[in-house]
Amino acid sequence: MRRVDRANYVLYKTDAYLDSPQTIGHGATISAPHMHAYAADCLLPFLRPGARVLDVGSGSGYLSAVFHHLVSSDEKKGKVVGIEHIPQLVEWSKYNLRTDGLGGALSDGQILMVVGDGRLGYPEGGPYDAIHVGAASPVLPQHLVDQLSRPGRMFIPVGEYMQTVLQVDKHEDGSVTEKELYDVRTDYTQMLSAQANGDQAEDITAFSGAKVVRQAQKELDEILNDADASLHSILRTRRNSLSLFFRLPPEVIINIFTALVDIDPIRFERF
Numbered sequence: 001m002r003r004v005d006r007a008n009y010v011l012y013k014t015d016a017y018l019d020s021p022q023t024i025g026h027g028a029t030i031s032a033p034h035m036h037a038y039a040a041d042c043l044l045p046f047l048r049p050g051a052r053v054l055d056v057g058s059g060s061g062y063l064s065a066v067f068h069h070l071v072s073s074d075e076k077k078g079k080v081v082g083i084e085h086i087p088q089l090v091e092w093s094k095y096n097l098r099t100d101g102l103g104g105a106l107s108d109g110q111i112l113m114v115v116g117d118g119r120l121g122y123p124e125g126g127p128y129d130a131i132h133v134g135a136a137s138p139v140l141p142q143h144l145v146d147q148l149s150r151p152g153r154m155f156i157p158v159g160e161y162m163q164t165v166l167q168v169d170k171h172e173d174g175s176v177t178e179k180e181l182y183d184v185r186t187d188y189t190q191m192l193s194a195q196a197n198g199d200q201a202e203d204i205t206a207f208s209g210a211k212v213v214r215q216a217q218k219e220l221d222e223i224l225n226d227a228d229a230s231l232h233s234i235l236r237t238r239r240n241s242l243s244l245f246f247r248l249p250p251e252v253i254i255n256i257f258t259a260l261v262d263i264d265p266i267r268f269e270r271f
Helices: 033-046 063-070 088-097 103-107 142-146 209-225 232-244 250-263 265-270
Strands: 022-025 028-030 052-056 079-084 109-117 128-133 148-159 162-170 176-185
Touching: 022 088, 033 128, 033 148, 033 176, 052 063, 063 079, 063 088, 063 109, 063 128, 079 088, 088 103, 088 109, 103 109, 142 148, 209 250
Parallel strands: 052 079, 052 128, 079 109, 128 148
Antiparallel strands: 022 028, 148 162, 162 176
C-alpha cells in the first residue's frame, strides 16, 4: 500500500490520508485505509506474482493499483480486472492510475478497468485467484463464487444495514467454505448493476424530498436522544449513519433544514 499514493485516488487531497471513508462522487465512496488493509491482508496468500484478481466496485481505482503491485513483478506479470457500474468512475479511475504512474500497466493489459454489473463478475478474465468486493451484497453472489480459481479466495461484505465481511474459500476439490471475519455497520455501499445507475438507482441525488426529510429527522432524533453523550462520541458512533445525509449537495441540505424547522422548530433550535 505504501507504493500507491492515495492522494491520486480521492477528490479532496487534503483529506487523502485520513483513516475514514470519503466520497468520490456519484453516491460512491472510497473505503477507509484500514478497511483496504484488512482486505489486502485477507487475500494476501493468493496475491502472488502472476495471480489474477477481480476488484468488484473498483471505484477510483485505488485498491486495483495496490493489487497490481502485489501480483506483478519484473519476472512475472499478473492481471487485475476492476469492474464498476458507474461509467464516469471507470474513466476517472483510468485517469488516476495513469497519474499514479500505471499507464503502462493499463496499456499492456495488466490492469483492465471495465463498466459492468459487479454481481455477475467478469468471466472473460477469470478464473480469479482472488476476488475483492468493495460493495455490499444482500446475499453471496453465486456468479462470483463460480469465477474463483481452485484454490481461490474472496473478500466480500454481505448484508444491508448490518453487514458481515466474509472470507469465501474455494478449495482444490471445488468445495466452498465461508468464514465470518467481522461485522461492519453500513461501511460499504450496496452493489448496483450498470442499469441501476440510471433511474432505478437509489443514489442520494435521486431521493425524493419527503424521503430525505424523514431520514434526516430520524437521524436528528437519534442524536438529540444522545444529548448526554460527548460530542466526540456522537460523531464517532453516528458518522456512518449520517454520511449519506452530509454528502448531499449544499442547496439540498439547506432545503432539508428549512423543512425540519417547519416540522419541529423547538427541537431543531436545540440541535
